Amino acid sequence: MPHYQPTDALQSPRFCGIRTFARLPFVTTTEDVDATIIGLPFDTGVSYRAGARFGPAAIRDASSLLRPYNPGQGVDVFGTLSITDGGDISVVPGYIEDSYAHIEAGLRPILEAGIVPICLGGDHSITLAELRAVAKKHGPLGLAHFDAHSDTWDEYFGHKYNHGTTFKRALEEGLLDPQRCIQVGMRGPLYDAGDYDVARKLGLAILPNDEMRQHTMAEVAQIVRERVGNGPAFLTFDVDFVDPAYTPGTGTPEVGGVTSWEALQLLRGLHGLNFVACDIVEVLPSYDPTQITALLAANVAYEMLSLIALQKKRARAM
Numbered sequence: 001m002p003h004y005q006p007t008d009a010l011q012s013p014r015f016c017g018i019r020t021f022a023r024l025p026f027v028t029t030t031e032d033v034d035a036t037i038i039g040l041p042f043d044t045g046v047s048y049r050a051g052a053r054f055g056p057a058a059i060r061d062a063s064s065l066l067r068p069y070n071p072g073q074g075v076d077v078f079g080t081l082s083i084t085d086g087g088d089i090s091v092v093p094g095y096i097e098d099s100y101a102h103i104e105a106g107l108r109p110i111l112e113a114g115i116v117p118i119c120l121g122g123d124h125s126i127t128l129a130e131l132r133a134v135a136k137k138h139g140p141l142g143l144a145h146f147d148a149h150s151d152t153w154d155e156y157f158g159h160k161y162n163h164g165t166t167f168k169r170a171l172e173e174g175l176l177d178p179q180r181c182i183q184v185g186m187r188g189p190l191y192d193a194g195d196y197d198v199a200r201k202l203g204l205a206i207l208p209n210d211e212m213r214q215h216t217m218a219e220v221a222q223i224v225r226e227r228v229g230n231g232p233a234f235l236t237f238d239v240d241f242v243d244p245a246y247t248p249g250t251g252t253p254e255v256g257g258v259t260s261w262e263a264l265q266l267l268r269g270l271h272g273l274n275f276v277a278c279d280i281v282e283v284l285p286s287y288d289p290t291q292i293t294a295l296l297a298a299n300v301a302y303e304m305l306s307l308i309a310l311q312k313k314r315a316r317a318m
Helices: 052-065 096-112 126-138 166-172 195-201 217-228 260-268 292-317
Strands: 035-040 083-088 116-121 141-146 176-184 205-207 232-238 274-281
Touching: 035 052, 035 096, 035 126, 035 292, 052 116, 052 274, 052 292, 096 116, 096 126, 096 274, 116 126, 116 292, 126 141, 126 166, 126 232, 126 274, 141 217, 166 176, 176 217, 195 205, 205 217, 217 260, 232 292, 260 292, 274 292
Parallel strands: 035 083, 035 116, 116 274, 141 176, 141 232, 176 205, 232 274
Antiparallel strands: none
């Protein structure tokens, strides 16, 4: 039985080879695979800066520095999981509903095979298509959502589908169980004093940045775990959750966010949750020639894989 893992960097330099995530094999089979990396290079759902269509490529490029063992979680990620890079799902630039159909169709065989997809965006509008596909397999999902913005507007510029309306549409479509959903890290100026109440009225728990800062990252992770519970859940991470000092390459930056270290600590605290799919979105490399945004995103995806590896270790021990 094959066990898919990266090229050995002690045998082949990291700058060699075709760019896949962490130098994993580019394989589209669904046999003997625990998790797969999928690029979703759609970015015409944005309201400000475009260019996140190049996010998956930038994240893959930065991910060549990743190594198998995660000391923060005490797990050999690539030794525990059989992981592939499944490439990108083709989207239709400028046509969001057509792109949604492509994404759903592309994820369907992956999910049916019991594989956990880790999707690289792309703007945050792609998450609605992911949730549609995942909910068809698992039913209404719990949600751990890390973001500077709630993304629960009703519309932008008269249109219902874009990166600012994702989670309102998902709730309307019954893709999420609001009692198991939480949004963390929202900050920055708002349109109205009641903007956060929009999310609350939809049934979501929210922990805006100012409230989050009253807790340690370990305490925030515990709040998330208690809210999301034991059922199937989706983890979505917008890089603008992190301060733009660490993530300048994003579409709608907001000052005052967490550090990269705090973001990793928070993710590591989510062990024990049943994540059946994850994504990392809004990497816009043209605004970051240093690649620090893509490097953080690659490490966020690695922490997501680490959580899946811990799930598998626990299942084996039972």
